[in-house]
Amino acid sequence: MHRMGISVYPEHSTEEKDYAYMRLAAKYGFTRIFTCLLSVNEPKEIIINKFTRFIEQAHELGFIVGVDTNPTVFSHLGASPLDLKPFSDMKVDIIRLDGHFSDREDIAITHNPYGILIEFNGSSNTALDLMIERGANTHNMIVCHNFYPQKYTGLGWNKFMEFTNKYKALGLSVAAFVSSNNENTFGPWPVYKGLPTCEMHRGLPIDLQVRHLLATNKIDDILIGNAFAREDELKAISQIDKTKITFKLELAEGVTDEEKNIIYSYPHFGRGDASDYIIRSSVPREDYRNKTIPYRKYDKELFHRGDVVIVNDNLAHYRGELEIVEKDILNDGERNFVGRIPTQELILLELLKPEYLFGFIKME
CATH class of the missing domain: 3.20.20.70 (Aldolase class I)
Structure with a gap:
């Protein structure tokens, strides 16, 4: 304690x-x-x-x-x-x-x-x-x-x-x-x-x-x-x-209530079969198997370290998965940009190991 x-x-x-x-x-x-x-x-x-x-x-x-x-x-x-x-x-x-x-x-x-x-x-x-x-x-x-x-x-x-x-x-x-x-x-x-x-x-x-x-x-x-x-x-x-690692999150414009629900209402933990590029929280996928997360346009070519994204309908099998980007990945239309971890907070990302619990703080 x-x-x-x-x-x-x-x-x-x-x-x-x-x-x-x-x-x-x-x-x-x-x-x-x-x-x-x-x-x-x-x-x-x-x-x-x-x-x-x-x-x-x-x-x-x-x-x-x-x-x-x-x-x-x-x-x-x-x-x-x-x-x-x-x-x-x-x-x-x-x-x-x-x-x-x-x-x-x-x-x-x-x-x-x-x-x-x-x-x-x-x-x-x-x-x-x-x-x-x-x-x-x-x-x-x-x-x-x-x-x-x-x-x-x-x-x-x-x-x-x-x-x-x-x-x-x-x-x-x-x-x-x-x-x-x-x-x-x-x-x-x-x-x-x-x-x-x-x-x-x-x-x-x-x-x-x-x-x-x-x-x-x-x-x-x-x-x-x-x-x-x-x-x-x-x-x-x-x-x-x-009880877990928590990040402040600067929400993107146009984030939907469904996306906010995924961000703030689910327990998140990185998968054990970890990638070098993204931290994957797969827990929400089960609930969103038969729901919809419409694609939202994002103009940038790449997602960068500290960006938080949610898989949308264009990759329906993984729909609802929340991901934190660790290394630049291509914006191929399969993920909605929902927010960015502030630069100061990225020191926490270095300590987020596979299978560690994490969450997000609502910023006023």
């Missing part, structure tokens, strides 16, 4: 603003909060009191809370890998280790008696497999990627997937960050260019960032790295169908 999350940075905000943001996110089904202790420069007692109150408020709203730490934070709070009582006193649910201790201490911390989840840095080549071989408690181990405030420094997609595949192969839950496009957002550091994990996501609509991560079938929890996201962004994420 996927969890959606926000980030809250009490040292850079007010209790009133943070609580209002948490309430808003809870309204839209968000259940996880990330916060950072690396950037907090206050005495131990003030940190513990402030963050205890903050975490209690978050719990009342149904959130679990993870805190970003490193050995310096542990030392400042009087904690150690063998003694997590200060974090337990703050009611922390997840301790994210941005930096590491010794191999033995990293293993020992996963056996803490408080049941606090230990979250390892997913954007590095950490030898979690060796830790598990040496007795680390996988029930208390999860993974979360970094976010990257500086433009052009986010993970490349291939490297992101390399790290993600490594940790998923160990059976561990993996989280990653997306970024709000709201104005004047902030994170733990004075950099304001967004906070995504993957550089390619910086500046994309936030729902597309989330849908792209979900389409990998590898990412469990997705967190908005910067604060505060707009309400329309939170709402857009809440409306995502997390």
Whole structure:
């Protein structure tokens, strides 16, 4: 089950603003909060009191809370890998280790008696497999990627997937960050260019960032790295169908009600006997065997990548089949052009494997 999350940075905000943001996110089904202790420069007692109150408020709203730490934070709070009582006193649910201790201490911390989840840095080549071989408690181990405030420094997609595949192969839950496009957002550091994990996501609509991560079938929890996201962004994420890959679709002029029915009312999945040229959803064909889909003229000679077409009466045996074009094909009059996947959304097409479920989002 996927969890959606926000980030809250009490040292850079007010209790009133943070609580209002948490309430808003809870309204839209968000259940996880990330916060950072690396950037907090206050005495131990003030940190513990402030963050205890903050975490209690978050719990009342149904959130679990993870805190970003490193050995310096542990030392400042009087904690150690063998003694997590200060974090337990703050009611922390997840301790994210941005930096590491010794191999033995990293293993020992996963056996803490408080049941606090230990979250390892997913954007590095950490030898979690060796830790598990040496007795680390996988029930208390999860993974979360970094976010990257500086433009052009986010993970490349291939490297992101390399790290993600490594940790998923160990059976561990993996989280990653997306970024709000709201104005004047902030994170733990004075950099304001967004906070995504993957550089390619910086500046994309936030729902597309989330849908792209979900389409990998590898990412469990997705967190908005910067604060505060707009309400329309939170709402857009809440409306995502997390059960399949979904595309926005720019409908063509003249699309009929029957064609809209095929687009939006059927479960679609690419056939296993996949072509290089088109992704074929054959499910609607059975219902349209004895119906009609009249040919509609389309002036272009070719259909291009991202075009969506439906087979018409001129190829009656396949009538009703919905197809997504992957490589240029000839417009021979046997397919009606019904819409185009927007250019930004084509990154999802690269992740649509044979027999994966997919669908289309009605654009307002």
